[in-house]
Every structure is written in C-alpha cells, then in structure tokens.
Amino acid sequence: MIELQGLTKRYxxxxxxxxxxxxxxxxxxxxxxxPNGAGxxxxxxxxxxxxxxxxxxxxIDGKHYAQLSEPLKYIxxxxxxxxxxxxxxxxxxxxCLAQSNRIPRHRVDEVLDTVGLTAxxxxxxxxxxxxxxxxxxxxxxxxxxxxxLMFDEPVNGLDPEGIHWIRNLMKGLAAQGRTVFVSSHLMSxxxxxxxxxxxxxxxxxxxxxxxxxxxxxxxxxxxxxRTPQPERLKDVLTAAxxxxxxxxxxxxxxxxxxxxxxxELAAQHQLVLHELSPxxxxxxxxxxxxxxxxxxxxxxxVAPPPGIDGGAAGMPQAAGQxxxxxxxxxxxxxxxxxxxx
Amino acid sequence: MTAPAQFPAPAPFGGxxxxxxxxxxxxxxxxxxxxxEPTTLGQAVRSEWTxxxxxxxxxxxxxxxxxxxxxxxxLVIVPINDDNDPTVPVLAPGxxxxxxGQLAVITLGVLVITSEYGTGMxxxxxxxxxxxxxxxxxxxxxxxxxxxxxxxxACTMTALISWSVLSGKTPGGYDLHGDHPxxxxxxxxxxxxxxxxxxxxxxxGLYVALLGLLALAVGTLLRHSAGAVSAMLGVVLLPLxxxxxxxxxxxxxxxxxVKYSAPNSLASLYHFPMIGDGDQNGVxxxxxxxxxxAVLLGAAYAALTTRDV
Numbered sequence: 001m002i003e004l005q006g007l008t009k010r011y012x013x014x015x016x017x018x019x020x021x022x023x024x025x026x027x028x029x030x031x032x033x034x035p036n037g038a039g040x041x042x043x044x045x046x047x048x049x050x051x052x053x054x055x056x057x058x059x060i061d062g063k064h065y066a067q068l069s070e071p072l073k074y075i076x077x078x079x080x081x082x083x084x085x086x087x088x089x090x091x092x093x094x095x096c097l098a099q100s101n102r103i104p105r106h107r108v109d110e111v112l113d114t115v116g117l118t119a120x121x122x123x124x125x126x127x128x129x130x131x132x133x134x135x136x137x138x139x140x141x142x143x144x145x146x147x148x149l150m151f152d153e154p155v156n157g158l159d160p161e162g163i164h165w166i167r168n169l170m171k172g173l174a175a176q177g178r179t180v181f182v183s184s185h186l187m188s189x190x191x192x193x194x195x196x197x198x199x200x201x202x203x204x205x206x207x208x209x210x211x212x213x214x215x216x217x218x219x220x221x222x223x224x225x226r227t228p229q230p231e232r233l234k235d236v237l238t239a240a241x242x243x244x245x246x247x248x249x250x251x252x253x254x255x256x257x258x259x260x261x262x263x264e265l266a267a268q269h270q271l272v273l274h275e276l277s278p279x280x281x282x283x284x285x286x287x288x289x290x291x292x293x294x295x296x297x298x299x300x301x302v303a304p305p306p307g308i309d310g311g312a313a314g315m316p317q318a319a320g321q322x323x324x325x326x327x328x329x330x331x332x333x334x335x336x337x338x339x340x341x
Numbered sequence: 342m343t344a345p346a347q348f349p350a351p352a353p354f355g356g357x358x359x360x361x362x363x364x365x366x367x368x369x370x371x372x373x374x375x376x377x378e379p380t381t382l383g384q385a386v387r388s389e390w391t392x393x394x395x396x397x398x399x400x401x402x403x404x405x406x407x408x409x410x411x412x413x414x415x416l417v418i419v420p421i422n423d424d425n426d427p428t429v430p431v432l433a434p435g436x437x438x439x440x441x442g443q444l445a446v447i448t449l450g451v452l453v454i455t456s457e458y459g460t461g462m463x464x465x466x467x468x469x470x471x472x473x474x475x476x477x478x479x480x481x482x483x484x485x486x487x488x489x490x491x492x493x494x495a496c497t498m499t500a501l502i503s504w505s506v507l508s509g510k511t512p513g514g515y516d517l518h519g520d521h522p523x524x525x526x527x528x529x530x531x532x533x534x535x536x537x538x539x540x541x542x543x544x545x546g547l548y549v550a551l552l553g554l555l556a557l558a559v560g561t562l563l564r565h566s567a568g569a570v571s572a573m574l575g576v577v578l579l580p581l582x583x584x585x586x587x588x589x590x591x592x593x594x595x596x597x598x599v600k601y602s603a604p605n606s607l608a609s610l611y612h613f614p615m616i617g618d619g620d621q622n623g624v625x626x627x628x629x630x631x632x633x634x635a636v637l638l639g640a641a642y643a644a645l646t647t648r649d650v
Contacts, residue, residue, distance in 0.1 A: 048464075049467075049468075052647075079461075082460065084462055085396060085462040089395065100466075
C-alpha cells in the first residue's frame with residue numbers, strides 16, 4: 001500500500017507535481033497514466049525518496065521510504081531503462097544490490113532465471129539490448145521478493161514478445177497479492193494490464209477510478225452514416241431532432257441516437273445508405289480528451305480532423321493507397337543521394 | 342505464496358478518513374519471504390566492495406598507478422646510480438613515479454561516485470540504501486582502504502628497490518649537511534632513517550589515499566567525471582603554477598603555496614623538499630590535506646543528503 005498525501009514538487013516557479021493525493025492498493029495492477037511531462041517520473045522518484053517533495057508526503061505501509069530498513073524487501077522499482085553501470089556484469093549488478101539488503105545470493109540466480117537472463121549473467125550490461133536492460137532492471141526489482149512493485153514505462157522500446165511478457169508478469173505479480181504500480185503514456189497499454197487507473201496531467205490528478213468505470217464514463221459512442229444524398233439526409237435528421245456532425249470525409253456522426261432508430265428513419269424517407277454503423281471512440285481518444293488541456297508540449301501543427309478516430313476512414317479514398325508511399329520513398333531517396341554525394 | 346504479512350498494518354495518516362479498501366478477489370496481503378532486519382554499515386560496505394572490484398576502471402587505474410610508480414622508479418634510479426650522486430636521499434627516487442601515479446588514484450576516487458551519476462546507477466544505489474550518508478561512508482571506507490593499501494604496497498616496493506641500489510655508497514666530496522638534509526650518512530655510507538622509511542611507505546600511501554578521498558568528495562559535489570577530474574588536476578598542479586607567476590612582493594604566499602602543493606608535500610614525505618631548510622618530514626602537509634579532505638567530505642555529505650538525485 002502506497003499513500004500519497006498532497007504531494008507537490010516545484011522547480012522554481014514551475015510546478016511539476018501539484019497536490020497529488022491517492023492510494024495505490026494491493027492485489028491489483030494500478031496504472032499511472034499521463035502524457036509526456038505530466039510528472040509521472042517525478043512522482044515515482046519522490047515515492048522512492050530520490051527527490052524531496054516541496055510539500056506533502058508519501059508513505060509506504062505507513063512509513064517514509066528512508067525509514068524502511070531493508071527497502072528492497074518492501075519495494076522493487078524499475079526506473080528509466082538504464083539505471084545500471086554498464087561496465088558491470090548482470091550477475092555482479094544484482095549481487096551488489098543483494099548484499100546491500102542482506103538478500104541471499106541464491107536469489108540472484110533465481111531472478112536472473114525469472115527474467116530469462118541466465119545465459120548472459122556473466123556479460124557486461126553495456127552490450128545489452130533495450131529489452132535485456134529492461135529485464136535486468138526488472139530482475140533488480142524482484143530481487144527482494146517485495147510486496148510492492150513499481151515500474152516506470154516498462155514497455156518502452158520493447159518488442160511485442162517483451163511487451164507480452166511484461167504484461168503477464170505484472171498480472172501474475174498482482175495475482176499473488178502484491179501491489180503493482182505501473183506508469184505509461186499509452187492508454188491502450190494500460191487498458192490491457194491495469195485494473196485501477198490514476199490519470200495525471202500537468203502534475204494534477206485528473207482521474208482515480210477503476211478501469212471499467214473509466215471506460216464507461218469516458219468513451220463516447222455515436223453512429224456513423226454514409227450516404228450519396230447528404231443534403232437530404234441532413235434535413236431529415238435535423239427535422240427529426242438529431243444533430244448530425246459532418247466529418248471531413250463526408251460521413252455523418254450522430255451522438256444522440258441508436259443505429260436501428262436512424263436506419264428506420266432513413267428507410268421512411270427512402271434514403272440510400274452506404275454505411276450505418278455504431279461506433280465507440282477508443283480509450284486513447286478518451287485519454288487524450290481528458291488530458292487535452294494539460295498536455296505540456298503540443299506538437300506544433302494542426303489539430304487532427306474530428307473524424308480521424310474511425311480507423312482508416314479519414315484517408316482520402318482515391319490517392320490513399322499509393323500517394324503517401326511514393327512520397328515517402330522519393331523523399332528518402334532524395335535525401336539519401338543528396339547526403340551521399 | 343500466502344505467507345503471513347510481516348508488515349505492520351498501515352496506520353491511516355494525515356488524520357484523514359481511511360480510504361475505502363479496494364475490493365479484489367485476491368487477498369490484499371503479501372509479505373516478502375525474506376526476513377527483514379535493520380541494515381548496518383556492514384552491508385553497505387560489502388555492496389560497495391562488490392561494486393568497486395567488478396568494474397574495469399578500478400583494475401585499470403590501479404594497474405596504471407602500479408606501472409607508473411614502479412616503472413618510473415626503475416628508470417630514474419639508473420642515472421642516479423651512475424652519477425654516484427648522493428645528494429638524493431636513498432628512498433627518494435620513488436617520488437618521480439608517484440607524481441604521475443597519484444593522478445590515477447585521483448581518477449579512481451572521482452569515478453567511484455561520478456560513474457554512478459553518469460550511468461544512472463546512483464538512483465538504483467540510493468533506492469537500495471536510502472540512508473545516503475551511509476552510502477558515502479561505505480564508498481569512502483572501501484575506496485580509502487583499497488587505494489591506501491595499493492599505493493603503500495607500490496611505494497614500499499619502490500623504496501626497497503631504491504634501497505637495494507642506492508644504500509651503502511660512500512659519498513665523495515659533497516657538503517652534505519648544508520644543502521641536503523634528507524641524505525643520511527651512517528658509518529660513512531648512504532642510508533635511510535626510520536622516519537624516511539615511514540614517510541616513503543605509509544606516509545606517501547596515506548597522502549595519495551587522502552588525495553583520492555578528496556577526489557571522491559569533489560566527485561560527489563560535482564557529479565561529473567570530467568569536471569571533477571579537471572578540478573582535482575587543478576588542486577594538484579595549480580599551487581605550483583600560481584607560485585611561479587606571483588609578483589615578488591608576495592614571497593611568503595609563494596612559499597606557502599609551494600610548501601603545501603601536492604608535489605612538494607610528497608617530496609617532503611621523502612625528505613626531499615623543493616624549498617625550505619632543515620629536515621622536513623611532510624607531516625604538516627599531511628595534516629593540512631587531512632583537514633581539507635575532511636571539510637570537503639563534510640560538504641559532500643551535506644550536498645548528497647539534501648539534493649535531489
């Protein structure tokens with residue numbers, strides 16, 4: 001159990017973490033979600049006593065981190081990928097951690113086996129791939145067989161197999177009754193692993209709910225209609241009291257109606273429909289909506305068109321298949337020869 | 342995996358109402374299978390010993406130190422012996438290698454802490470041992486003992502080599518008592534006094550290990566390998582350089598700068614000082630360095646315990 005109480009961190013006049021209060025409960029995977037720069041890593045560093053909070057505090061089972069006598073046996077943490085001295089072998093890295101917390105030597109072999117690094121245990125971690133470095137970090141987190149596990153962006157840069165492995169590992173750890181706290185900036189990733197969700201944006205708490213509740217509350221559903229007679233359909237819909245929204249590719253989105261009702265209405269007026277489909281906005285979109293105002297560094301450019309969430313529908317049909325690829329290749333070749341000669 | 346919880350039930354803190362317990366199908370209790378005891382400095386020292394012996398930079402810097410100290414001693418002892426010039430104290434040829442060898446120890450002292458900042462390992466270290474002053478103490482103990490033992494062994498070897506070559510010579514025609522107080526003539530032949538032996542072995546070992554400890558403190562303060570090594574090069578070389586360019590009105594300052602500079606301090610420990618009269622043994626310089634090191638280590642403790650990592 002981790003409890004945060006009014007946790008605040010300021011750098012000069014910039015507030016990185018703003019009055020965060022929440023509890024991470026045992027037995028579930030708690031997702032800690034926020035866009036880049038929202039304060040996730042800062043919060044996690046304060047939880048581990050690495051950064052001093054400007055105000056508020058963090059308790060782990062009622063104690064401050066610095067008061068834990070053998071902290072690796074309470075909390076295992078995977079911080080950003082390489083908090084590891086590259087010149088030391090995987091085995092020796094884990095050994096020096098084990099010795100500092102009176103963890104028996106056989107645990108080193110055990111966790112190396114758990115993360116699948118036994119074969120490279122005697123290799124310097126400098127030569128490790130991102131995925132192997134991540135596994136070594138996780139081995140360090142598991143070393144003390146801790147009650148609480150914290151992972152900061154564990155799937156960053158991993159291949160699909162590695163991502164799958166980490167997902168199952170986290171679920172397994174939570175199933176043993178451990179507290180698992182994992183940060184990410186990818187909603188889709190959280191939807192697959194987390195049962196509980198804490199969302200922050202610009203250091204502020206935006207949501208602290210169960211995943212199911214978050215999905216229920218935040219996902220927008222609507223019906224999409226495509227027709228060769230858009231003007232007539234719009235009149236009919238408006239007359240019937242609906243508010244159709246025209247998207248960039250000429251389809252309508254109707255938020256306040258169900259597909260059957262709208263289909264019957266079109267039939268009554270003998271309108272031809274090419275598409276009539278109930279849609280559900282993705283969780284990614286819900287997350288982006290929630291944190292829209294709080295995103296710190298917007299990409300400098302235009303906002304995406306409103307219809308972009310429906311998968312490939314936003315792409316112009318005629319040129320869609322070939323034009324982008326050609327441009328891509330041409331650009332690459334141009335720049336390649338330009339630089340080479 | 343349902344061991345009895347070994348953690349005390351968390352007390353609701355802040356006086357606020359207890360958060361509602363999250364309902365889950367899993368029992369919300371998990372205790373580590375490993376028994377928890379209060380940690381001591383001993384664990385931190387063991388951990389730091391593992392760290393220092395398992396990186397190449399330790400092996401490299403100490404090997405370079407050994408090669409420089411012993412190699413240069415062998416090189417300089419040949420011309421000194423050929424000249425049959427007893428103006429150099431018998432054990433002093435060890436100085437020339439050590440002037441370079443000390444830089445290797447300084448580099449290691451800096452790297453012991455800055456390599457952790459450079460790689461991010463410091464976050465892992467301080468997560469494993471949140472008592473930061475204990476981490477620095479353990480590093481200081483392990484590094485100081487290692488560098489002291491290695492330097493003393495190297496210097497004892499050079500002292501023995503020098504002794505075997507240069508002792509027992511009959512001096513010819515020099516006024517030894519006026520200009521060369523470090524040269525000992527016993528029963529008409531060159532020899533070395535007890536304090537010279539002490540200075541040329543444990544004395545210089547202690548001085549160089551203290552310089553390394555100072556480097557560890559500077560590394561902790563600066564958190565940057567190149568910056569800290571440069572700063573320490575300044576500490577070692579600048580006093581002599583500044584002394585050269587001081588105007589003639591500041592002769593006392595110049596003398597102090599030269600006297601307490603690292604090269605002259607080591608030379609004094611060999612009873613072979615660059616300036617000054619009388620038999621200097623380097624003890625004041627050793628004490629001065631110990632004081633400076635203690636002050637900067639204090640600053641390093643203060644910085645490490647209050648700073649964000």
